[in-house]
Every structure is written in C-alpha cells, then in structure tokens.
Amino acid sequence: MGTKKFSNETVVMEYAQSIVSGVKVAGKEIIQMCQRFLNDLENPEYDFSPKDAEFVIQVIETTFVHDKGERLDGSPLKGEPFILEPWQKFIIYNLLAFYQTGTLIKRFKEAFIFLPRKNGKSRFVAALSWGLALLERKSGSSIYIVGAALEQSMQSFNFINFNLKQMGEENNFRVRDNNQEHSISGDFGNNGSIYIKALAANPDAQDSLLCNIGIADELHAYRTPKQYNIIKEAMKAYTNKLMIGITTAGDNMNSFCYNRLKYCQKILDKTVTDEKYFIFIAKADENELGEVDYTDPIQHEKANPNYGVTIRPDDILNDALQAQNDPQQRKDFFSKSLNVYTSAMRAYFNIDEFQHSNAQYSWKLEQLAKLPITWYGGADLSKLHDLTASALYGRYTMKDGKEVDIAISHAFFPIVRATQKAEEDNIPLFGWKDDGVLTMSNTVTVHYDDIVNWFIGMKKMGFKIKMVGFDKKFGREFFLKMKQSGFKIVDQPQYFYRKSEGFRRVEVKVKNQDFYYLGNQAFEYCVQNVRAIEKTDDMIQYEKVDGDGGTQRIDLFDATVFACCQMLEDMATTSAVGRWLNS
Structure with missing residues (x-):
C-alpha cells in the first residue's frame, strides 16, 4: 500500500x-x-x-x-x-x-x-x-x-x-x-x-x-x-x-x-x-426461505446506500406499509425498493421454498436406487422438436417416521435447435447438459428411443418402476415402445382435474420441507414458470406464466406431476383392495 x-x-x-x-x-x-x-x-x-x-x-x-x-x-x-x-x-x-x-x-x-x-x-x-x-x-x-x-x-x-x-x-x-x-x-x-x-x-x-x-x-x-x-x-x-x-x-x-x-x-x-x-x-437480507422483514427500517437502510440522502425514510416506510396491505404492490416494492428478486407477478411458486426443502436432503442417484422405494414414472412429450421431459416419483419413510417425496426429472432437447433456442428463449440448455440433467438428441426432433432408454437406464440402475403415466394421444409410438420395453404404461389424459391432485401433493410436500428433487436446475427453471388458477373444490389449473405462445417451459414440472398422479392413484387402488380383502 x-x-x-x-x-x-x-x-x-x-x-x-x-x-x-x-x-x-x-x-x-x-x-x-x-x-x-x-x-x-x-x-x-x-x-x-x-x-x-x-x-x-x-x-x-x-x-x-x-x-x-x-x-x-x-x-x-x-x-x-x-x-x-x-x-x-x-x-x-x-x-x-x-x-x-x-x-x-x-x-x-x-x-x-x-x-x-x-x-x-x-x-x-x-x-x-x-x-x-x-x-x-x-x-x-x-x-x-x-x-x-x-x-x-x-x-x-x-x-x-x-x-x-x-x-x-x-x-x-x-x-x-x-x-x-x-x-x-x-x-x-x-x-x-x-x-x-x-x-x-x-x-x-x-x-x-x-x-x-x-x-x-x-x-x-x-x-x-x-x-x-x-x-x-x-x-x-x-x-x-x-x-x-x-x-x-x-x-x-x-x-x-x-x-x-x-x-x-x-x-x-x-x-x-x-x-x-x-x-x-x-439489497435487503433474506432468510433461508427467501423472506424479508420488509416493514423493518433496518432492512430499508441495508438495501439503500442513499438512505437519508435521496431515499426518504418516511416515504419508504409508508410504501412498505402499503405493500403490506396490497399484494400487487408488494412484489414491486421488493424488487424496486429492497432490491430483492421476486418471481414473476403471475408465478405460483416461491422457488426459495423448493430450494430450502431440497437442501434438507443429500441422496445421490446411486443411493436412491438402493432404497426400498416404489417408483412411478411420467413423461411430457407434447413437442418433440422442443423441450421434452421424463420423471420418476417416489416416497421414502425415514427412520424418524418422516415421509419424503422424491422427484427425479430429466430433460431432452434436439441438438439441431439447441443453440438457437438457448439464445432466443434464454434457456441454459448447455449448462443443464453439463450438469447431466439434459440429453441432447442427435436428430431434428427428440427421438422417442432417448426417453425410453432413460427409463431403461434407471431401471438397470436399480429403480423399481411400477408404472409410467403418459397421455398417449401425444405419442402413441412412445406408448408402444415403453410397453415393448417391459414397462407398465398407463394412459393419463392431461385433464386439469386429474393433474390437480398431483400438483397439490407437490405443493404441500414443499411447504412441509418434505420434497427432494436432487437440486435439478432444469426442474427449478420449470417451477418458476408455473402459473396456477384456483378452481372450485380446491382444484387447480396450471400453465406457463407467459401462455401457450411464450418462450418459457414447464415440461419437467409437468412430467413430475404426471408421475406423482400415478403414485397417488396406485396408493388409492392399493388401499381400496386392502379394505376389500380385510372386509
């Protein structure tokens, strides 16, 4: 010096x-x-x-x-x-x-x-x-x-x-x-x-x-x-x-x-x-769930270096109190006055809750394959020239009696379009590939065999896959190939009232910190793009935040929900059979 x-x-x-x-x-x-x-x-x-x-x-x-x-x-x-x-x-x-x-x-x-x-x-x-x-x-x-x-x-x-x-x-x-x-x-x-x-x-x-x-x-x-x-x-x-x-x-x-x-x-x-x-x-400090005490003047001062210079303390406190009573203003107050990133205004989930729940567990794929878990599959193949997804879903009861839901999801994308789409739609496809959560198909479209082979590979690793849910009108050939490969595949139409139960299961498990997804960043990306609309009888209908014509994707979340629905339907069937046998 x-x-x-x-x-x-x-x-x-x-x-x-x-x-x-x-x-x-x-x-x-x-x-x-x-x-x-x-x-x-x-x-x-x-x-x-x-x-x-x-x-x-x-x-x-x-x-x-x-x-x-x-x-x-x-x-x-x-x-x-x-x-x-x-x-x-x-x-x-x-x-x-x-x-x-x-x-x-x-x-x-x-x-x-x-x-x-x-x-x-x-x-x-x-x-x-x-x-x-x-x-x-x-x-x-x-x-x-x-x-x-x-x-x-x-x-x-x-x-x-x-x-x-x-x-x-x-x-x-x-x-x-x-x-x-x-x-x-x-x-x-x-x-x-x-x-x-x-x-x-x-x-x-x-x-x-x-x-x-x-x-x-x-x-x-x-x-x-x-x-x-x-x-x-x-x-x-x-x-x-x-x-x-x-x-x-x-x-x-x-x-x-x-x-x-x-x-x-x-x-x-x-x-x-x-x-x-x-x-x-x-920026204001957040806790591990991404929450901020946004009415606290200390957080206002932490976020604003010009606090007391160009930032009037009384004004920002008044804005915070307004945000407390008006959820529409709250997100704008968070991003513009506290400098805290928020999910899109219409996004349903708080990704911090997913990340906090995931951080409670540390199993690797190899360890999960050895656990006594029955796995259920799901696939979303609606656009084979674009992002496609597969998933396994299971539940594991720990020694303390805590039941954890585990989602293993994987993405697929045609390599011919990857560079273009990564730039146009701002999707980190190549980063996901490096992380091992995305397979690039060497064809113009995602090849059905790539998805089938992923399920086969998981089965060979030791995952006990009981059944796979898939809406066959989006890929009858895939449906048949999965059957030929020895999987029990169930036709699962994409009706919102059927998907609603799986959606709610994931939501509850995340909030209770009983949900693990192996830190998959592609899955996190999709979660942040989910917009949901509450229906009658606690039903929920979800879609992409930016609609059908937008550039965002929710495919991995969709495949996970399909797999979860299969698990829930099988649980209900097993329970009904058990009651009949014991009657």
Missing part, C-alpha cells in the same frame, strides 16, 4: 471499516465486499495506488452539477455540485486503485453494481462514464452506455450533455443527438481523445463495436446474455478494459441478470473464485 495519502482515501477506508465493524448498517453482500477490500489491501498480489481513482472523483465533483432534484429539506439541487457519497467513492476506488503487482495492469476487468431505484444510479453511471473517458483519453477512450432500450441509456447521455452545456464546453466537443446517433466526442491532440455513445442493446447490429469501457445499464431488462456479451467482446483490443453491469432487481428468476447475481454472490461467499470481478450488491 502506498505511503501518500489521497484526499478521499480516508473517506473510503472509514466507509469500509464502519461497514465491517457494524457501526454502519449494511446488508450481507456489502459487508462481504468491504471485507474483501480490506483483505486486498494486504494482498501481495496487488498494488494499491488510488491516483486514478482520485482523478475520476475530482473530475466528477469539480465539473458535474445536478440537473434536477431536491434535498431532504426541500431545497433545490439543480446547479449544485455533484458530490459523491462514500459508497460511490468506495466503488471507484475498488475499480481503479488495484493493480497486478509491479505492473500498470488494473486488477478488475468486470463489475456488477446492484442498486435499488432512486439511489442515483443513472446519474452515477453518467458521471462515472465522463470521469473514465477523461482518465483513459490517452488511449483514445471509447465508452458505450448500453440500455436494454435506448431510453434507459439516454438518461445518462442527457445528463452528460446537460453538464457540457453547464461547463460552457459544448462547442469544444462534437455532440450528435439525433435519430441516427447519440454520441459525444472530443479530440485533445497529443493528450488523446474521448468518445461516449448511448445505444440500445441490439446484438444483431453491434458486431463491429470497439470500446475500452462498456456500461450495461438496467441488466434486469436484458432478454439474452448476448446483449451483454457483445459489448464485452468489443473490448478485446484493450488491456485495461472494464465492463460494468449496473441494475435494479427484476421479477424474472430465469433471466441473465438473476443468474449473474447468483454468480456474484458465490464469489462473495468464496464458493467461486473470480479475482477480476468487482461486486457491489445493495
């Missing part, structure tokens, strides 16, 4: 130490990041030199002013200097002050900044873009601010443009702000040049991009990873490149942003190592 003290160094150190010591309220992830920062100061693999961080902070605070807003006391902010908060300076210090030991190569190449709404995110992005552009000007800095929609990136662009005019510098820069382009460029001769451009994330039109800094704004609205990766790929010509993803939480747990959040949490938990990734996650 260098001996020279910089003007903002004390502020940053005090911020990190106050978080770690508990003097300042913060959520789990910010505490982890501050501890990581303090550890890195002592790490011989990195040199710590805040010179560039100080430059960027000074540029922002001496050249930028607010374009709108009010202080908490109601006094106007427009025209007042844009003074950074300690947490913002902490981010800048992390991004720019660490170097690989003995080199000019900056440590961090990528960043994930996760903030609730109204914490000054868009203006911070703009100010940071301006400071980074001037910092890297001698390399001919080129910065892209990319939103899922152009309107998102234009908020930051317009703030930079506003400040150019406030500085009286608009004539010294070339500003293009029309239907074709939104960019700011400046040439400083021997001192380099800058180029800042706002654009929408359109991977089909951005293959020729070249930049050293990319800022992906509102990541939660990105439909596919390609929208992010195309910007990241544009940086390969630079050594000190930096890709920043900045976002608020959303309501799609199958999205690129949510998966990126989980990956970054693993880095902070030290279950994954990625030394080049900086992470700042501001």
